[in-house]
Amino acid sequence: MSDASSEPVRSIRTPIQLDYLYSAGQASTRFLRGIAQGKLLGQRCPVDGKVYVPSRGACPTHGVPTEGVVELSDKGTVTTFCIVRIPSDNLSIDPPFIAAHILLDGADITFFHVVGQCAPEDARMGMRVQASWIPREKWTTSLMNIEYFQPIDEPDADYDAYKEHL
Amino acid sequence: MAERCAVIGIGQTKHDVKRTDVSMVGLVREAAERALADAELDWKDIDAVVLGKAPDMFEGVMMPELFLADALGGAGKPMLRVHTAGSVGGSTGIVAASLVQAGIHQRVLTVAFEKQSESNAMWALTIRMPFSVAVVAGAGGYFAPLIRAYIRRSGAPEDTGIRVALKDRRNALKNPYAHLQFPDISFEKIAESPMLWDPIRYLETCPSSDGACAMVLAGEKAAAGAPGPPAWVHATEMRSEPTAFAGRDQVNPRAGRDCAAALYRKAGISDPRRELDMAEVYVPFSWFEPMWMENLGFAPEGQGWKMVYEGATALDGDMPINPSGGVLSSNPIGASGLLRFAEAAMQVRGQAGEHQVEGARKALGHAYGGGSQYFSMWIVGSDRP
Amino acid sequence: MRDVAIVSFAQARSRRRDLEHNEVEILMPVVREAMEHSGIEKKDLGFVCSGSSDYLAGQSFAFVMGLDSVGAWPPMCESHVEMDGAWALYEAWVKIQTGQADSALVYGFGKSSMGDLPEVLALQLDPYVATPLWPDAVSLAALQARLCLEQGVLTEREMAEVAARDRRHALANANAQVKGEFDVEKLLAEPTWISPLRRHDCAPISDGAAAVVLAAGDLARGACERPAWIAGIDHRVEPQDLGVRDLTRSVSTELAGRNAGVGRGRVEVAELYGPFTHQEILLERALGLGDDVRVNPSGGALAANPVMAAGLIRLGEAARCIHEGSAGRAVAHATSGPCLQQNLVCVLEGR
Secondary structure, three states, X not given: OOHHHHOOOOOOOOOOOOOOOOOOOHHHHHHHHHHOOOOXXXXXXXXXXXXXXXXXXEEOOXXXXXXXXXXXXXXXXXXXXXXXXXXXXXXOOOOOEEEEEEEEOOOOOOEEEEEOOOOHHHOOOOOEEEEEEOOHHHOOOOHHHEEEEEEOOOOOOOHHHHHHHO | OOOOEEEEEEEEOOOEOOOOOXXXXXXXXXXHHHXXXXXXXXXXXXXXXXXXXXXXXXXXXXXXXXXOOOOOOOEOOOEEEEOEOEOHXXXXXXHHHHHHHOOOOOEEEEEEEEEHHHOOHHHHHOOOOOOOOOOOOHHHHHHHHHXXXXXXXXXXXXOHHHHHHHHHHHHHOOOOOOOOOOOOOOHHHHHHOOEEEEOEEHHHEOOOOEEEEEEEEEEHHHHHOOOOOOEEEEEEEEEEOOOOOOOOOOOOOXXXXXXXXXXXXXXXXXXXXXXXXXXXXXXXEOOHHHHHHHHOOOOOOOOXXXXXXXXXXXXXXXXXXXXXXXXXXXXXXXXXXHHHHHHHHHHHOOOOHHHXXXXXXXXXXXXXXXXXXXXXXXXXXXXXX | OOOEEEEEEEEOOOEOOOOOOOHHHHHHHHHHHHHHHHOOOHHHOOEEEEEOOHHHHOOXXXXXXXXXXXXXXXXXXXXXXXXXXXXHHHHXXXXXXXXXXXXXXXXXXXXXXXXXXXXXXXXXXXXXXXXXXXXXXXXXXXXXXXXXXXXXOOOHHHHHHHHHHHHHHHHHOOOOOOOOOOOHHHHHHOOOOEOOEOHHHEOOOOEEEEEEEEEEHHHHHHHOOOOEEEEEEEEEEOOOOHHHOOOOOOHHHHXXXXXXXHHHOOOOEEEOOOOEHHHHHHHHHHOOOOOOOEEOOOOOOOOOOOOOOHHHHHHHHHHHHHHHOOOOEEEEEEEEXXXXXXXXXXXXXXX
């Protein structure tokens, strides 16, 4: 026949599409409803009083449900960061950008977010930042309501203040 | 109480970016057949099979032990599939060893693999979950901030990572199975390679590889009949901690420190730096070498980078680390941990060819995974414990 | 071999779809209950092992979130299999046999409702030649059922009787999902769904979780009045391809059952993981169970099927009979893969 039929098959493409209905769960739902109103809500571990934000409902060290509602300010500290320079399909923004661990004032764990309005070479550990929100009318139940955290005019946090949150 | 366990056969594939010459089946069999041949055994001599692999979503196969059952000679046998994130290769070896140590089986085949060319690992690692921000760009994006924290804490010179990468890449030239082999590698080439996630450069990063690793683990009776020198398992240990919690130290995780301490205790080792002849350690980004040197207790906290500077971790150093070229040179994710365990065993069997550490009699294999939260380690030796 | 027993068991109520809770929220109270009933403190646990599936959860590393339910601090010796919790129990049993642990927490969890389970399970097949045809799990089971019917191995009536029996048993099980008194004639009058299977022949879709605590020797005796001792446990796998095995019997269950010592004594209770009525019949035969055996007093998988926990639940339910004194010897079974490809059998005894 033709040459093509004598070529060994080296690979095949088999597309897979699966749809999932994802439930955030009670704790995340509370957090997400809060952020839809511009509030950053954390929860406390009843055993050691540590504040978790966003909360997934369990204190990871004690295996007990976190409790209550702690409203946190949208100001915080960059404990550590990296500068992402390679693109990826999954990213919400284009590189180069600063991906940072943000420790909100009053919280005891950090979460990942972007630092904007800051040149990569100016990024530093201990930098004080504040959330820059997208327009209110576009808010949904998502951490993406915060477009980025931007540097604010406060002196850098003391290393000791955040060294346990690296 | 426990039966002694030894490695009597080791096999691995030539790791490469795309092994288009084999399917997943062919890949695992290549490693398994080599391990069986090394042990001079046949498929029917194996009592049980333990398979390890990273997340199913990489290759898009759910529970691959099922479709691979007969390809791995598993029909009519017990078969398990371990999955503990990046440390999976190590955990797989430990589960296999347990089956022997418990006195349940005399010969266990353990295999770990990844066919990354048939997967989209970057996608699978960072699937966009609803309600979340997609900011973490792959594993590097997750670990780079931790490396920055290490640099700050330790005051390590900025080029420490480059030196590690140079050593591992030179070592890889002595390992015929390694994926990345750059004969002209140099400090400058690494330093000038593109910065991916500051401070990690392209040539300081692990590749994405197709590869598999297999070992035959045996009880004392089967080991006595084995053709080559056995690598006796002196100790195994695993520790896990949560991904994120208040006050968590992700740079020098306690789970790693606890795991190593418990491991040394079990193996009767009080001075690991002196009593171990070498170690194969999971270093996917160059900076993890100095970090793990501290976590493993080979160097005091904050001084792991000095071992790199002193050449202590080079092939001719006092604590050679990753003479195989390590994860930086070959990274079939599911297999990478088992490769560390296997390479350590090869060393104490005198099987490591050009990258053999002279006179190695006691070695550490180490794997970690997740957000630096899962640790699996073993110590193997030429002497029966 | 060390004497190891199941000393406690807890499960979530299986639900068709739990939209309010994520996996951690479902699992946490279950783990806590199992731990509390065992009386063994977290700091004294020798080992933790879990079973779960990423493809059920629609994300990689799904098992990582499960660990939050345990509170793994200080760091714990912990592992995971991407398999039903029954195999996690096996791994934990092995760990205790090595002497490296005296107790273990085992758990399994999953929300099958999130995706289309029968389709998701098609991914368990050969990715090159089988999966691209998307043979869903129900269709594969139907192929097997037709083979069994045409070879006279079993009848539709027998299948309907299994469905009726299991769901009647489930009336006494607060955690079961599908329960009731069903009339066999009415069931047989229903149209087939995926022929020859009718809806009642198939396990439901369930969200759920389960946890078990294992302990050795005196620790077990101190933890529980009547420990359910593991007298034998074994598991075997068959080749996957449907064309190379005899689908009218479960050879690996026969083998695992023999190795686990099912025949060494009288079986009073059997909890069998048969997601389809015809498979439950094949399993009963593979284990040589007579008419005097109480099969699936919990209702089995046909009453609740939280995949990744359902096998562990069989072990837990069988253990519960021993704990309560309603049986002295029980058999528990778990399955994985298409058409009973892989099977685990465990013999539990009260002494």
